[in-house]
Amino acid sequence: MTTNQKIKQRLERFQAFGDELPKAKVYYRNDWEILYFDLYGKMFGMMSPEAVETATITLKGPPVKNEELREIYSDITPGYHMNKKHWNTIALSTAQLSDEEIEGMITLSYRLVAKKLPAAERKKVEAYWQ
Incomplete structure (x- = not known):
């Protein structure tokens, strides 16, 4: 399997995974030209839309954990165009993860x-975690 085929599989898998989370949706956002991971209008991730070697996914994480992950994995870097403390960018070509x-x-x-999230929306989501 080529790198681009692996990335294409990951793009499809992670988009489907995000869509399956309660009340979440993943869609192509034209103004940013990315796949946008949305929960009640709040972003919880963004991902490259095309299977190219530079494709990435950017996700929120606890600041201390984010630092640890960056030290362990060279394929995890501070969040691209995001608050570097709270967001990490992961290369989809990674074999490390x-x-x-x-x-x-x-x-x-x-x-x-x-x-x-506001309490009413948060309760709708947290009900799935019980």
Whole structure:
């Protein structure tokens, strides 16, 4: 399998994974030209729309954990065009991280954003975590 084929598989897998999270949707955002991970109008991730070597996914994480991940993995860098403390960018071409590990990071990003939602919306999402 070529690198671009692996990236294409990941793009499809992570988009579907994000869409399956409660009340979330992943769609192409024209003004930013990215795949936008949305929860009640709040972004919990963004991903390159095309399977190219430079494709990435950017996700929210706890600042201390973000620093640790950047020290461990060369394919994780501070969030591109984002608050570098709270966001990491992961190369989709990485062999350092499995799909499941990246899906765990997507879930964590989703939960961090969900915690900041207004109470009524947060309760709709948190009901799925019980």
